[in-house]
Amino acid sequence: MTKLTKLARSIWPALVLTVLLVAASLLSLGASGSTAEIITEMMTRIVMVVGLYIFVGNSGILSYAHIGFAAIGAYASAWFTCCTLPMVKPLYLPGLPDFLLNNAYPFEVGLLSAAVASGGVAFVIGIIFVRLAGIAASIASFAFLAIVYAVYGNWESVTAGTSSISNIPVVVGPGIATMGAVCVVWVAFAFQSSRYGFMLRASRDEPVAARSSGVRVRHMRLIAWVLSAVVAGIGGALYSSFMGILTIDNFYLTLTFLTIAMLTVGGLQSLSGAVVGVICVTIVTTSLRAMESGNWLFQLPKGMQEIGLGVIMILILIFRPKGLLNGREFTLPKRRPPQKA
Amino acid sequence: MIPEPPTRLLLDIGDISISYGRLTAVRDVSLSVDKGSVTVIVGPNGAGKSTILQAIAGGIRPANGRIEFDGETIVGRRPEDIAASGISFVPEGRHVFPTLTVRENLLLASHVVRDKSGSSRDMERLLDLFPRLRERFSQSAGKLSGGEQQMLVIARALMTRPRLLLVDEPSLGLAPKIVDEVYQLLLKLRQEQGLTLLINEQTSKRVLKFADTVYVLRDGSIRLKGPAEQLRVGTELSDAYFGSASHHESGTEGSYI
């Protein structure tokens, strides 16, 4: 094998995914506005799901918390980048400190603040969280999601409570969203190919051995946890500067279900699975939505989109529990050595 | 018409192979157990002994091969159905129901028999045989000592009125004196009720004393099989157990598989 082939083989999954994502984004060129929106939304979801995957896929622990981190990132970004009408900010969010109230910062700052906020929170609670394993950890992550929802839903001076923050400058379109998706795919790939990723996956597959090397596992988990939270937070920031409007209700059970569904459909254990899962689910839900509005083959009753997604998820769990890609990444087909006669 | 002689074969296993994923635990194993006999499978840890018993009891399905109990195929049947047919399994590790009392543990097993008065008599008899269980009758099974728990799981298995009793490593983790008690008891039941026994053990000496037939299992295959008295002398047993003999002739009459 030449050096080039060797290199290609080692980064093949990330390459394939990049090509896939860029191709998908090209669909939005020259297409209607709604197609561009669908693509952008899909890309932000890819970021969130890849964030989820970084933790779930490598550690083997299912987390319900990551939309909570996306919320933290989304609101942090909004605090910095809002609003298109400057005088509105002090009215909406009187609790914010002055340097935020009187300024609207560019998107990059929002992105950074999202990463720092979600990463910071993840680090603090992570120190406690990584001591838990299995179901206990999953339940604790669910509690975390509920805490974020409860806190953000009531902290009116800073989050507008259960109503929305609007007038967030919309700067994220298909281009930026795709760049974001491609970046996080490489980040996730780098992590899982690194020593930390390997060790974490080893602990996932061999829990007994993992338990006897206790401290190291916790260390790895914390890294994955914080990294995944940062990525999820960035997803939240992209979302907030794409939608232009933010409500805490959008970051609770429905989105949590959606992201977990996407990951499950594609396969919890591979990065390719995570991305493919999002793309497939987006295709399915978009088609179902089109059928609901009667523009397509036939008219479906309202609500079929969600029901359809739930049913598909159950079917996948029964028939192909490792997801569509069966837990594998995209790989370069191996060339067989010539058969001996 | 000449009536067929009654079959002596109670359990007949033919060429079963069992895998866990890609790991083959048992390979082409054949085994037969006569009615009223005591058959023992010996072998080191990981040889596949537990897997065989689990397959008979219905907990694992062999990839191929046949298992027949009293002439009927039991492969693929549910564990609870196999229990109702007359096979009782005592897995290793003393699986008492810890939150149930001794009484409830025994009572549970009687449900498959559906003979309430008969079962109460059975329970009385078993409590006579295992006086320590009578003492602890109303205590949670989780609080019993290791030896008491072992007696409980055997008594419990007997409450189902089995024709074939499968016991996986009864001596594991028990003091030698208790192990002897347990074996005496099993022998007594064999004599009184014609109970057929299939037992797994790691240690061979004690077991050879009262076994009729011995199978040696190593790495998933049977290495040696024969009547116990003949294998008591000579070295084939330990050779087969520890692996220095593969397939070579010997003066005694054990048969090599």
Added chain:
Amino acid sequence: MAYFIQTLIDALSLGSLYALAALGIGLLFGILRLINFAHGDYITIGAYSLIVPSTAATTTVFIGGWHTVPLILAVCIIVVAAALLSDRFVFRFLRRSHPATLMVASFALGYVIQNVILAIYGSRPKSIGLWPQLSRFLVIGEIRLPILQLVVISSTIILLLLLTLFLYRTRFGIQMRAASDDFMMARYLGVRADFVIGLAFAISGLLACAVSLLLVTQTGVLSPTMGLGVVLYAFIATVIGGMGSLTGSVLGGVAVGMASSFLQAYLPPDARPFRDAFLFGLVVLLLVVRPSGLVKVKGIEERV
């Protein structure tokens, strides 16, 4: 003093509701290692069965207008059917699956049920008056106790007694407890797996039915996510009490109800909205300090 007693009864009443819900969840976890996220949706199904299916804003009462006994029977049958069907069509195929897969499947199932209800009944909350005769008060001196709360508490006590009798005095109850301790071993002793599991779902459904009727009477409102509200706290209760322990679920439910009520009553008004955050925070703390819960029965870790 009067305020304290009223809060106490309020707390016990809420705790009873959570205890019943937690019991429904704990029962299934003990036998199947299933954390049934759809349990809240069974509660919602029970509540919505009281009205005629329609998305209109006004409610036409259906079963809700029947006499007490047929009403209770009908709702119970419907909810138990929902529970049994969810086993038949979803969980039965996942018998040997990892608990995490089961959890995600129940999550998906709950999502489906919720959206089916949404599609049939619309998303607008509907009002319904069930058993208005229970809205009166029992007045003792300075203390005003809502009759409804006393009914909730006493119904719960009765149901718990019945369940205990069932589990400890009947043959099927013993089988269920054995299956909960060691499912495979129970099967080796002749306990029929499908039967015991079906029984668990049925009882879980009965408990959900009780919660739904009591909840509707209490709040007078139907909404597609109403079950979720209760079940979120019920999960906490199960975790606090120790997953797999029924006594723990009950104690946990009472503890959560009492904590919630007392926090609500005695927290300063500014902090009240954050009551939930406190509660969930306590859960996480508890999980770290004592992962097996208050009532230490069996660990949820797999044994090596």
